[in-house]
Amino acid sequence: MTNLKAKLDETRTLVDTHLNTLLPLPSGKECRVVEAMRYSILGGGKALRPFLILTVSDMLGIHKNNALQVACALEMVHTYSLIHDDLPAMDNDTLRRGKPTNHIQFDEATAILAGDALLTKAFEVLSMSQTHPDAVIRCKLISQLAKAGGTGGMIGGQMIDLIGEKTPLALDEIERMQALKTGALLRYACTAPAVMAQASGSVFKALETYAGAIGLMFQITDDILDVEGDSTIVGKTLGKDKKAQKSTFVSMLGIDTAKENVKNLAQKAENALTCFGSEADLLRQTVHFILTRNK
Amino acid sequence: MTNLKAKLDETRTLVDTHLNTLLPLPSGKECRVVEAMRYSILGGGKALRPFLILTVSDMLGIHKNNALQVACALEMVHTYSLIHDDLPAMDNDTLRRGKPTNHIQFDEATAILAGDALLTKAFEVLSMSQTHPDAVIRCKLISQLAKAGGTGGMIGGQMIDLIGEKTPLALDEIERMQALKTGALLRYACTAPAVMAQASGSVFKALETYAGAIGLMFQITDDILDVEGDSTIVGKTLGKDKKAQKSTFVSMLGIDTAKENVKNLAQKAENALTCFGSEADLLRQTVHFILTRNK
Numbered sequence: 001m002t003n004l005k006a007k008l009d010e011t012r013t014l015v016d017t018h019l020n021t022l023l024p025l026p027s028g029k030e031c032r033v034v035e036a037m038r039y040s041i042l043g044g045g046k047a048l049r050p051f052l053i054l055t056v057s058d059m060l061g062i063h064k065n066n067a068l069q070v071a072c073a074l075e076m077v078h079t080y081s082l083i084h085d086d087l088p089a090m091d092n093d094t095l096r097r098g099k100p101t102n103h104i105q106f107d108e109a110t111a112i113l114a115g116d117a118l119l120t121k122a123f124e125v126l127s128m129s130q131t132h133p134d135a136v137i138r139c140k141l142i143s144q145l146a147k148a149g150g151t152g153g154m155i156g157g158q159m160i161d162l163i164g165e166k167t168p169l170a171l172d173e174i175e176r177m178q179a180l181k182t183g184a185l186l187r188y189a190c191t192a193p194a195v196m197a198q199a200s201g202s203v204f205k206a207l208e209t210y211a212g213a214i215g216l217m218f219q220i221t222d223d224i225l226d227v228e229g230d231s232t233i234v235g236k237t238l239g240k241d242k243k244a245q246k247s248t249f250v251s252m253l254g255i256d257t258a259k260e261n262v263k264n265l266a267q268k269a270e271n272a273l274t275c276f277g278s279e280a281d282l283l284r285q286t287v288h289f290i291l292t293r294n295k
Numbered sequence: 296m297t298n299l300k301a302k303l304d305e306t307r308t309l310v311d312t313h314l315n316t317l318l319p320l321p322s323g324k325e326c327r328v329v330e331a332m333r334y335s336i337l338g339g340g341k342a343l344r345p346f347l348i349l350t351v352s353d354m355l356g357i358h359k360n361n362a363l364q365v366a367c368a369l370e371m372v373h374t375y376s377l378i379h380d381d382l383p384a385m386d387n388d389t390l391r392r393g394k395p396t397n398h399i400q401f402d403e404a405t406a407i408l409a410g411d412a413l414l415t416k417a418f419e420v421l422s423m424s425q426t427h428p429d430a431v432i433r434c435k436l437i438s439q440l441a442k443a444g445g446t447g448g449m450i451g452g453q454m455i456d457l458i459g460e461k462t463p464l465a466l467d468e469i470e471r472m473q474a475l476k477t478g479a480l481l482r483y484a485c486t487a488p489a490v491m492a493q494a495s496g497s498v499f500k501a502l503e504t505y506a507g508a509i510g511l512m513f514q515i516t517d518d519i520l521d522v523e524g525d526s527t528i529v530g531k532t533l534g535k536d537k538k539a540q541k542s543t544f545v546s547m548l549g550i551d552t553a554k555e556n557v558k559n560l561a562q563k564a565e566n567a568l569t570c571f572g573s574e575a576d577l578l579r580q581t582v583h584f585i586l587t588r589n590k
Binding site for chain 2: 024037089110112117128134149159163176
């Protein structure tokens with residue numbers, strides 16, 4: 001477990017260093033938007049998605065520099081989505097990763113533009129020859145990130161989530177919402193290295209199953225933390241779902257069944273990894289990490 | 296001139312038909328965001344950018360199907376920027392292309408997501424093999440669109456524009472703002488076909504000069520229309536710049552000098568085309584079209 005914690009910290013440092021070279025430097029009259037991009041993406045968060053990309057890439061023999069490019073692009077898309085989701089018109093959040101949200105620190109217009117700019121930059125990064133020597137693979141990485149982040153993925157999930165604030169969702173709708181909203185990018189994190197490695201269908205499928213299971217685990221534990229967590233540890237506003245009378249896994253299943261489901265999903269995630277040997281140990285530790293997370 | 300008007304109408308139809316096949320169909324609980332994307336992009340606007348892509352592509356012998364893909368991707372980026380610029384936190388506009396703006400017709404959250412989704416989709420479209428048989432060229436198209444739309448292009452320009460609402464800009468700052476905010480995408484429209492055709496440096500340069508000149512013409516005539524235009528013809532709220540006490544080309548130069556500048560730029564744009572023959576006649580007509588536009 002110390003191993004995993006150290007790996008996550010190492011990932012954060014690696015990704016921040018690389019992001020620093022990819023992001024523009026604040027200069028000119030427009031520097032405010034660049035500062036806002038850097039404010040939200042550098043130094044914050046668990047870097048779980050980059051960690052998954054680097055770990056699976058390592059398993060599949062992908063060069064670290066290639067993996068870092070994809071990790072940074074995905075972190076840009078993830079961060080843009082947080083900035084936009086926190087806006088007053090969306091979740092209206094003031095605290096994120098223990099800091100004021102982007103629109104609180106800057107302003108709404110700047111936050112919208114900073115999000116747009118991170119999304120735009122992500123695709124530029126993937127198009128670079130440093131990402132993969134084969135341009136066909138780069139186009140595939142771009143296409144799949146666009147799909148994972150689009151209306152058939154993250155944006156579609158966020159739309160359903162917003163609708164769920166007005167009319168409560170059924171359990172299967174919550175599950176679909178999660179699979180799109182957070183699941184799609186996690187799936188990308190685990191499968192993009194397989195695209196880069198041109199791995200076999202069975203490897204791709206195993207990674208997809210693993211990602212689906214930990215994605216759902218992550219969302220259910222999020223819902224549990226919203227009820228039972230400590231906001232000073234979690235680093236964001238809690239109790240919001242209940243306040244908004246939103247259907248969540250916890251409100252639909254009850255907290256005990258929700259916790260039971262998390263355990264079953266942990267088993268499913270581990271089972272998906274049976275085709276790998278010890279090289280997948282960090283992925284196994286990740287399952288345990290989500291199972292026991294308090295932030 | 297009738298020729299150009301017919302060509303613009305033809306472009307609108309071609310692009311709408313192709314967009315219709317590229318955009319997702321509204322279905323599922325998330326259909327609202329797809330409806331919002333379609334609401335803003337289909338049937339509206341002059342389609343000037345797609346027209347430039349199709350026209351220059353035709354000049355350079357690019358297959359129409361390839362050109363249409365790039366035209367649609369660029370129209371997606373242009374439309375996303377309009378949706379986000381119209382938001383209450385930005386220009387707070389209620390009328391666009393003669394219709395209620397996206398956030399008025401839907402709501403703010405949906406408008407933010409619809410913009411995000413169009414931006415995301417644009418890169419997916421460029422990554423498709425239908426866009427160009429050579430993946431290296433597709434990656435170049437993606438990289439250059441990301442740069443034109445990013446902090447060193449459109450987003451940077453919009454940031455400067457927003458800053459200009461608080462502290463008036465100097466003339467050279469207005470010029471730089473324009474070159475980034477609207478100039479960068481127009482430059483892309485004229486040069487992306489040269490990327491596709493792997494045209495010579497001199498052809499690229501000529502098209503870039505032409506694009507720079509018509510882009511600036513377009514912005515100055517926009518500022519003139521904001522003062523002298525008829526909102527029922529222009530199809531958007533006018534007189535906003537004066538109301539907001541924003542520095543514009545008209546407020547800095549006076550209306551007569553502004554009009555003089557437009558004429559000089561028209562000459563510059565035409566001069567840039569001397570290396571082309573009659574195949575560039577539509578581009579020449581475009582200069583005249585911007586010179587005399589009333590909407």
